[in-house]
Each structure stands twice: as structure tokens, then as C-alpha cells.
Amino acid sequence: MNWITNIVRPKIRALVPGRQHDLPDNMWIKCPNCGAMLFHRDLEQNHKVCPHCNHHMRLEVDKRLDLIFDNASWRTIELPKVPSDPLKFRDQKKYTERLKDYRSKTGREDAIVVAYGEISGIEAVVAAFDFNFMGGSMGISVGEGIVAAARLAILQQSPLIIIPASGGARMQEGMLSLMQMPRTTIAVTQVKEAGLPFIVLLTDPTTGGVSASFAMLGDIHIAEPGTQIGFAGARVIQETIRETLPSGFQRAEYLKDHGMVDMVVARKDLPETLGRILSILRQPLEKAKVIRLPLGVAKPALRSIGGRKADSSDNAKDSRKRTIKRARKDDSGDEPI
Ligand SMILES: [Zn+2]
Secondary structure, eight states: OOOOOIHHHHHHHSGGGGGGGGGGSSSEEOTTTTTEEEEEEHHHHTTOOTTOOOOOOOOOHHHHHHHHGGGGGGEOOOOOOSOOOOOOOOOBHHHEEEEEHHHHHHHSSSSSEEEEEETTEEEEEEEEEEEGGHHHHHHHHOOOOOOHHHHHHHHHHHOEEEEOOOOOOOOGGGHHHTTTTHHHHHHHHHHHTOOEEEEEEOOOBBHHHHHHTGEEEEEEEOOOTOOOOOOSSSHHHHHTTOOOOOOOTTBBBHHHHTTTTTTOGGGGGGHHHHHHHHHHHHSOOOOOOOOOOHHHHHHOOOOHHHBBOOHHHHHHHHHHHHHHHHHHHHTTTTTTO
């Protein structure tokens, strides 16, 4: 990046002397996977996926909701107010101050957004985590958000989609954050009991208490390529069991191969895939109707084989013999198929 910072950027600034302050500092973004320099506008257009190596970078919540809802049209609901610092927690600084910083930085009350709108013309409720708000950690507020999303889905009789991006439970809320694990589990169970689909879209990262509760309880688990999904960190596991972990451990593709994830879907294909799943689950094909025939009509109809009507049982037997003979001939390989 040095040659861009030291040579290219001063030259660009020299070309437009009156507009030095208009140039943003992050016009070029380095792909953390392949190291390619990507122009920020190209990267935005590609939904933050590297065009060279297909690495899926973390996508902001608003952009993700724009991506999956029809015509980028969605509305949020107001979430219940919760006590902001019940334990009066303090580490390097007060938890209340930390919250204040994140609120001003993200413009959000906490790490979750509950939105509703249409996906491929089907009403759906989406609860999405904001990783930029304290690492998407789950405290009381996030728990309330998921409960509210589940209630809204039941009220609207619409499917629930949860999009976790979280490091797990919020340590500043101690036991109260751990209590959100059973609460969210009950909330999504109620959605299932109401006969509504519950889909989890796992995004990078889904770890800790989030993966140990509702995030692994979906009817369908979709994951973005390369997403880290697990409970404890790979290093902690490796040190505990004292074995080398397999390559791709805790990644979406590995979990799909081992049955924890149903499908790994590229970001650009997410709207279409979600729409297809919802249309299958929400608009099932009409059941075939059973028509009762009068008894006299039913008998000859049963004798017809393969659409051809047989006049007598002898004819039907002959026809069956011919079919068997022909099948044997085909099996012996005498005739080309
Ligand atoms: Zn790349």
C-alpha cells in the first residue's frame, strides 16, 4: 500500500489542487485474503466480495438488508428498552461509556436490527446482527430483539430469518447475557411451533453463545463462503485436545461437508436463493384431489397399464410377458439402447 500512499495519492492530489480534502483516505482497499488492491466503488458494487479470489468481506447491516429485500425496501421496528448497565460493569472503562461510544459510531441502540419486507414477493421478518457494535455480542437488548422478531413473525404469519454476525455473549452483562441463550431458543421454537419457517443465514463470524443457541436451530442453515462458525476458538480447541485440527476447520464449507450447514451460497445469489426457499416453504403446490369413481367404472380403469387399456385379462398378461422379454433383451446387450 506504500507506493499508493506515497506516490499515487500525492499525484492525484496534485492533479486536482482545489479538491484535496474531498479525496477519501480509503479509496483503495486491500483484500485480506489475496492481497489485491481493490477500488472502493468496485468493491461496493460487488457487495464487498473480492473479484479476484471471491473472498467475502464483512458487509454492513443496512447493505445486507438492501441486498436481500425486494427493491432494497424494508422497514425496521422499534425494539423494547432494556436496562443499559444492570451490573454496573467496568473494565478499562465503564460499560455505559462503551455503549455510548458504539451508539454514536454506529447510530444504533444495540447490535441488532429487526426489519420486515418482501423477499421475492413473500413477506418475511429479518433479525440481523451488526458486528460493528461491540462485535455483535448478545446482551439483553439483542435477546429482546430476537424475541421481538419472533413475535412479529408469528403475528404476521411470516417466515423468520436471523442473520448472526457475532462473537458470542456480551461479557459486560455476565449471567444476564447467558440467559439470552434459552430465551432466544424458546423464541425461535415458538416460530417453528406456529408452523412458520425459521431460516438462519450464517455470516462471518458466528461463534460463542450465539452459535450455541438459536443459530444452530434453523429449519435451514445457509452460510456465506468462508464464514467462521463454531463455539470456542480453533486455537483453544487445539491446545485442549492437543491434536492438529483439519484444514478448513470451523469454516462454512467444512461444516457443510459434515452436515451442520445445508448450503453455502455466494453473496450475489442470496436474494434468489432465499426467495426460492421461501416460495417452496410458503406456497406449496396444491394437493392432488381424490375423485371417487362409481364402482362399475373403477374395475376396467385399474386394468389399464401404461395408459393402454387391455380388453381382457389374457391380453394384459401377454402385454406383461412382452414387456419382460424386451427388458431381458435390453439387459443382455444384444440391442443398442
Ligand atoms: Zn482477494
